[in-house]
Amino acid sequence: MNELLELTTTRNNLHIDPTMAMWEWQIPVYLFLGGMVAGMMIISGYFLFSGRHKESNCACFSIPFISVVLLSWGMFALFLDLAHKLYVWRLYTTFQIKSPMSWGAWILILVYPALIANILMRPTPWMLKIYPKLSDWAGKINQHPFLIKNIGIANMILGMMLGAYTGVLLSSMGSRPLWNTSLLWVLFLVSGLSAAAAFVHLFAKNKAESELLAKADNGFLVIELFVIVMIFLGFLSSAKPHMEAAQLLLNGAYAPVFWVFVIGLGIVIPLIIQLLAVNHKIRHTAIAPIMVIVGGLILRFVIVSAGQYSHWFNAHFH
Amino acid sequence: MPRYGMVIDTRKCVGCQDCVIACKTENNIPEGYNRDWIITESNGKFPDIQMEIRTERCNHCSETPCVSCCPTGASHIHDVGGVVLVTHEKCIGCKACVEACPYDARFIHPDGYADKCTFCIHRVEKGQKPACVEVCPTYCMHFGDLDDPNSEVSKLLQSRKWHVNLPDAGTQPNIFYLV
Numbered sequence: 001m002n003e004l005l006e007l008t009t010t011r012n013n014l015h016i017d018p019t020m021a022m023w024e025w026q027i028p029v030y031l032f033l034g035g036m037v038a039g040m041m042i043i044s045g046y047f048l049f050s051g052r053h054k055e056s057n058c059a060c061f062s063i064p065f066i067s068v069v070l071l072s073w074g075m076f077a078l079f080l081d082l083a084h085k086l087y088v089w090r091l092y093t094t095f096q097i098k099s100p101m102s103w104g105a106w107i108l109i110l111v112y113p114a115l116i117a118n119i120l121m122r123p124t125p126w127m128l129k130i131y132p133k134l135s136d137w138a139g140k141i142n143q144h145p146f147l148i149k150n151i152g153i154a155n156m157i158l159g160m161m162l163g164a165y166t167g168v169l170l171s172s173m174g175s176r177p178l179w180n181t182s183l184l185w186v187l188f189l190v191s192g193l194s195a196a197a198a199f200v201h202l203f204a205k206n207k208a209e210s211e212l213l214a215k216a217d218n219g220f221l222v223i224e225l226f227v228i229v230m231i232f233l234g235f236l237s238s239a240k241p242h243m244e245a246a247q248l249l250l251n252g253a254y255a256p257v258f259w260v261f262v263i264g265l266g267i268v269i270p271l272i273i274q275l276l277a278v279n280h281k282i283r284h285t286a287i288a289p290i291m292v293i294v295g296g297l298i299l300r301f302v303i304v305s306a307g308q309y310s311h312w313f314n315a316h317f318h
Numbered sequence: 319m320p321r322y323g324m325v326i327d328t329r330k331c332v333g334c335q336d337c338v339i340a341c342k343t344e345n346n347i348p349e350g351y352n353r354d355w356i357i358t359e360s361n362g363k364f365p366d367i368q369m370e371i372r373t374e375r376c377n378h379c380s381e382t383p384c385v386s387c388c389p390t391g392a393s394h395i396h397d398v399g400g401v402v403l404v405t406h407e408k409c410i411g412c413k414a415c416v417e418a419c420p421y422d423a424r425f426i427h428p429d430g431y432a433d434k435c436t437f438c439i440h441r442v443e444k445g446q447k448p449a450c451v452e453v454c455p456t457y458c459m460h461f462g463d464l465d466d467p468n469s470e471v472s473k474l475l476q477s478r479k480w481h482v483n484l485p486d487a488g489t490q491p492n493i494f495y496l497v
Contacts, residue, residue, distance in 0.1 A: 003363045010335065011355035011374075013425040020422060022413045083411025084430035090390040090408050101389035101414050174383060174488060175420035239486065312420045312484050316370055316495070317361035 005315055020176075020308040026081035028300035031166045032195070033074030035188050036296065037067045038166070039196025041111070041159030043213070044118060048152030053121070057205040059213075064118035064155075071115075075108065100169045107161050114154045117141075121148065163189035170307060178245035178303070178310035181234055187227045188300075194220035195296035198270075198289035214278050217292065221271045228263075245310035254306040262302055266295015320463035321380075322399035322437055323492035324451070325471045325480070326373060330458035333358060333371040337450035337459065341375075344438065344449035348428050353435045354450055370497070373450065373459065375435040376423040377483065377491030378402050384415035384424065393432065399463070400492070401439050406431040420487040437461070464492060 015022045040063050047053060047060035082088055092109070096102040119127075121141050123134040141147055167185030174180050197217035204210040235246035249258045270288035277284045333356045341347060341354045354375035361368050378401055385393045385402060392408035393415045395401070404415075409431035416424045416432060427433040438448035442461075446452065451459040462471040471494075474480075480494045 004360060004367070006360045008358040008360075009355055010338065010357075011352050011422075013351055013422075016416070016422050016425055020417070022416050022426070081412070082430075083413065083426045084409050085411070087390075087407065087410045087430075090392070090410055094389075094391050096386075096389055096391055098386035099389045099414075101387065101412060105389060169414075172387065173418050175418050308417065311422075312487050314357070314421065314483055315359055315361070316481055316483075316497075317359060317368060 005317060007313075007315060020311070021305070023081065023304055023308060025301075026077040028297070028304045030074040030078045030081075031169075031188065031304070032297045032300040033070050033077070034166045035163050035192030035300070036195040036199060036293070037071045037074070037111075037192075038159045038161075038163030038189065039193035040067045040070075040200060041115065041155045041162065042193060043196055043200055043216075045152040045155030045157075045159060047209075048118070048121075048148055049156065050152075052209070053148065055206055055209075059200050059204040059206065059209055060118070061122045061124075062203065063200060064115045065124065068112070068115050068119070071108075071111065100165060100172050104162075104165045104169060107158065107165055111158050111162055114151070114158045117151045118155055121151065160189070163192045166192070170303070175312070176245075176307045176310055177235075177241040177312070178248065178307040180242070181231050183227055183231045183234065184303075187224065187231065190220050190224045190227060191296045191299055194224055195293050198292035201284075202286055202289050210284070211278065214274050214284060217289070218271060218274050218278065221267050221274075221292070225263075225267055241310070241312050245306075248306045248310060249302070253309070254302055257298065258302050258306075261298045262295055265291055266298060267292075270295070319465070320399045321465045321492065322378065322401055322442070322461070323464040323471055323494065324437075324448075325460040325462075325474045325494045325496060327458040327460075327474075327478075327496040328370045328372055329496065330456040331371045331373060332456055333373075334455065336453050336455055337373050340449040340453035341435070341438075344441075345436070347433075351425055351427070351433070353433070370495075372483075372495055374421070374423075374483065375450070375493070376402060376419075377421060377489065377493045378435075378437060379492060380490035381488060383418040383420075383489065387414045387418045389414065396439060398439070398443065399437070401437045401442075402434070403436055403439065404432050404434065420484050420489065421491075 011017055044060040044063035047058055052058050053060050091105040120137050123138055128134055164185040167188035170179035171184035194217055197213045201210055201213040232246050235242045248254050270291040273288040276282045335356055338354055347353055357372045357374050359370045382402055390408045390410055392405045396403045411430045424432050424434040447461050451461045460471050462469040464471055475494055478496045480496050482491045482494055
């Protein structure tokens with residue numbers, strides 16, 4: 001018989017005992033939408049920077065408005081998560097340099113103007129109907145290619161910051177071993193890019209762009225797999241709480257959903273489908289991009305939930 | 319400046335939960351929530367079993383992930399004694415501090431803000447002991463200034479063997495358990 005090592009507690013705080021489940025659906029939804037919008041900003045920023053906006057049907061004209069809508073949904077989910085909602089304005093009366101969440105709050109304030117500048121380059125007909133003066137502004141912006149390039153750069157940099165921060169928010173917590181890897185921001189950024197490429201691919205009207213996005217998505221998916229392997233290598237060669245955290249996903253309670261939905265249906269199978277499609281063996285369909293997007297969402301759910309479950313073992317006799 | 323801490327004698331603690339009840343009544347803790355609690359740790363193989371009973375709460379750490387992650391500055395280190403406190407009117411209830419604490423010592427009060435042990439600073443500043451220490455029937459809990467070499471807590475730490483909770487988590491807790 002093995003030695004017994006058992007902890008019994010009288011504490012029974014809501015959402016904390018027996019295992020931490022403080023952050024519910026709102027946080028993974030926000031992390032996913034934030035990550036995907038970050039990817040969309042990088043993609044549209046790159047299209048502006050590389051001069052693709054000269055094509056009249058460039059996706060870079062529809063991305064920013066969709067990004068504003070998706071990001072606002074994400075922020076609304078974040079707001080729903082707050083337990084002291086009336087005090088939300090307190091985020092903007094201070095800047096706490098050590099707090100990733102404070103960084104995130106201020107990055108979000110910068111992200112909106114960058115997206116709006118991008119929208120103003122080519123307002124849609126319904127926007128012009130509401131506010132006809134927008135066409136004057138669009139005209140002014142379009143007279144300055146240098147300005148357009150800089151709007152592209154601003155979108156790429158702020159997209160990187162937004163995507164990275166969604167990972168740092170979790171990885172800065174030493175208390176939750178599964179989150180505590182400095183590669184988490186890379187995983188979330190690449191996963192955000194891959195979901196964004198898949199999403200834009202779904203509505204891109206320009207054939208060349210659509211093809212480029214599918215190829216880019218394949219690249220992102222391969223990098224994502226590589227980053228996941230590296231994260232596990234790090235955990236499995238680290239201290240015991242980190243090894244146990246990795247095992248939660250590899251062969252523990254979260255293994256079925258991780259292997260089936262994140263790795264299998266979210267990365268490997270869509271990668272195979274898209275590799276066949278870009279090599280013209282099969283036609284492009286919406287199936288692979290939808291799998292990638294849903295896989296990205298489930299990845300956030302698994303990481304947030306399993307991360308909260310992972311813990312240090314508060315035992316003295318060991 | 320003092321650095322407040324606790325020294326708890328696990329050889330005297332019987333896990334009676336007087337400290338838990340004292341805290342709940344003194345600080346008006348709502349039903350179903352706890353700022354302090356009892357842990358019973360059992361280890362070994364029959365008949366060689368050892369057991370430790372601990373009364374636990376926020377460790378008022380010297381390295382405070384709960385303070386550094388707070389986006390509004392609500393979670394802060396008090397001017398007196400290095401006690402970790404939460405300003406309710408600044409807290410937005412984002413729960414980051416709850417996640418950041420490796421001891422899971424914080425919770426979200428039904429009124430929306432993050433809540434935890436305050437070392438009964440409202441009593442300590444009046445020269446009284448924290449409620450849990452005051453009420454302990456076995457006198458296993460000691461509260462005082464860890465920076466003062468002549469304080470009761472410092473002397474106990476010099477004369478007895480002790481451990482802290484989760485030393486590897488890097489938080490430098492200020493509650494010590496005598497063994």
